[in-house]
Amino acid sequence: MTEKELLKCSPAELTDMGICPTCFDRKHNGAIFGDNTNILIYKDNDIECFFANNPRAQGHMCISTIEHYHDMSEAPDYINEKIIRYAKAFMNIIRDVYGCVRVYMCTMCDGPANHYHIQLIPRYDFEKRGSGNFVKPRQEYIYDKEKLDRVKELINEYANK
Numbered sequence: 001m002t003e004k005e006l007l008k009c010s011p012a013e014l015t016d017m018g019i020c021p022t023c024f025d026r027k028h029n030g031a032i033f034g035d036n037t038n039i040l041i042y043k044d045n046d047i048e049c050f051f052a053n054n055p056r057a058q059g060h061m062c063i064s065t066i067e068h069y070h071d072m073s074e075a076p077d078y079i080n081e082k083i084i085r086y087a088k089a090f091m092n093i094i095r096d097v098y099g100c101v102r103v104y105m106c107t108m109c110d111g112p113a114n115h116y117h118i119q120l121i122p123r124y125d126f127e128k129r130g131s132g133n134f135v136k137p138r139q140e141y142i143y144d145k146e147k148l149d150r151v152k153e154l155i156n157e158y159a160n161k
């Protein structure tokens with residue numbers, strides 16, 4: 001298949017052909033997942049942080065590794081430590097900016113070529129406590145420039161400390 005034909009494939013089809021859709025998307029400037037400027041919060045050489053484009057709650061975000069790791073068990077310790085440190089910072093930031101009560105954290109990576117990632121899912125005061133928050137129905141992402149800019153500003157302050 002030519003590159004041009006591959007560009008018309010879905011993420012699932014690319015995965016089935018042994019091509020990582022995330023890397024393919026990066027290489028082709030968002031050809032698969034589209035322009036990410038409305039969701040991207042932070043990026044460095046190790047991790048990338050972005051809002052889920054099909055969130056389980058507004059403010060639902062992911063911290064993902066740049067390199068491929070099956071999951072936490074395969075990632076180097078410094079990456080795992082960094083992800084936990086950023087998750088802690090983001091929990092406070094998301095609570096402040098989105099006004100949720102708590103932020104839940106989960107990770108599950110189970111494809112042939114993974115970018116190990118964790119998910120941070122807000123729980124709001126109108127929602128029940130408990131594990132049901134991990135499987136709340138997916139919603140449409142609502143782009144809010146003011147909130148996105150504030151989250152970016154706060155995490156950059158943290159990253160540059």
Ligand SMILES: [Zn+2]
Nearest residue numbers: 020022023068
């Ligand atoms: Zn990849």
